Amino acid sequence: MSAPGTPGGAGAAAGVGTVAVVGTGVVGVGWTALFLARGLHVRAFDPAPGAEDRLRADLAALGPFPGHDGPLPVANLVFAGSAADAAGPAGFVQENGPEREDLKHTLLAELDSAAAPGVVLASSSSGLLPTTIARGAARHPERVLVGHPFNPPQVIPLVEVVPGERTAESAVEAALAFYTALGKRPVRLRAEVPGHLANRLQAALWQEAYSLVERGVATVADVDAAISHGPGLRWAVLGPFANQHLSGGPGGLAHILEHLGPPTERWWRDLGQVTLTPELAATLVDGVRDELGDLDGSALAARRDSVLAALLEAKSRTELP
Known part of the structure; x- marks a missing residue:
């Protein structure tokens, strides 16, 4: 797909020089920061009152992130008067609206009418299916897909590309090339499923974590410690299959499946099924409060992101799959 909207003197990613960011909440702020840091021009829009002031304040408050240290080039940021105004000159559109089908359809209709025919309309939706989202784009549904980042987008490399x-196919290839040129790690899904890939994997872990807390097997703090000081350390370097393969020694994954497969199947059958009752929700919230105490959430997130940046830097210097 062609990518109009490359202003003179701007950086470009896979031929794109101007990006529309529609919706400037937490995810939109992260995308905007990343696009600006990579030398792109950004046309942002959000209908909420005071959205422009909040966006600029949030960008100013961001600390360093991988591939960028120092003030962002906010001179390359324009806050547009409408979604259509943002999308019209753009070579790529990143939509970050609320997770509601009706709102997505209204928003996609406006973007589809304004953006040039060859421009990809990528939704940051964390769970809605792209076929459902594309119903709002009557003119060119063929350029609609999900480009779901992992939060915060300016730090975490993963983007799930879901057609x-x-x-x-040209839209998928254009999105993969664009995200790769930004330094992201896009993963293409071969089928649509609610929640895409990473969120479904997280949901499986959360299901058992919530169940273990509900059954009194462990506290919220115990569960967090078990992951962050245990398998989570390895998962940050290699994925579950590769790590399992390494656990099998010379025999690799085949050895693990032969010897630990049967007990693993028994564990699967014993995993908990949970319902988020008000009582369980209160237990989880209280557990996090007890675990974190008076720690400021923003400060803790900044510390987390600093460690992530160091980890990503180390990974960039190491040959890994």
Whole structure:
């Protein structure tokens, strides 16, 4: 797909020089920071009152992130008067609206009418199916797909690229090339499923974590410690299959499946099924409060992101799959 909107003197990613960021909440702020840091021009829009002031304040408050240290080039940021105004001159559109089908359809209709035909409309939706989202784009549903980042987008490399039933292969290839040029690690899904890939994997872990707390097997702090000081350390370097393979010694994954497969199947059958009752929700919230105490959430997130940046830097210097 062609990518108009490359202003003179701007940086470019896979031929794109101007990006529309529609929706400037937490995810939109992260995308905007990343695009600016990579030398792109950004046309942002959000209908909420005071959205421009909040966006600029949030950008100013961001600390360093991988590939960028210092003030962001906010001179390359324009806050548009509408979603259509943001999308019209853009070579790529990153939509970050609320997770509601009706709002997505209204927003996609406006973007589809304004953006040039060759421009990808990528939704940051964390769970809605791209086929569903594309129903709002009557003119060109073939350029609609999900480009779901992992939060915060300016730090975490993963982007899930999910085509819908009518998405053109050229749109998928354009999105993969664009995100890769930004330094992201896009993963293409071969089928649509609610929640895409990473959120479904997280949901499986949360299900058992919530169940263990509900059954009194462990506290919230115990669960967090078990992951962050245990398998989570390895998962940050290699994925679950590669790590399992390494656990098998010379026999690799085949050895693990032969010897630990049967007990693992028994564990699967014993995993808890939970319902988020008000009582369980209160237990989880109280558990996090007890675990973190008076720690400021923003300060803790900044510390986390600093460690993530160091980890990503180390990974960039190490040959890994």
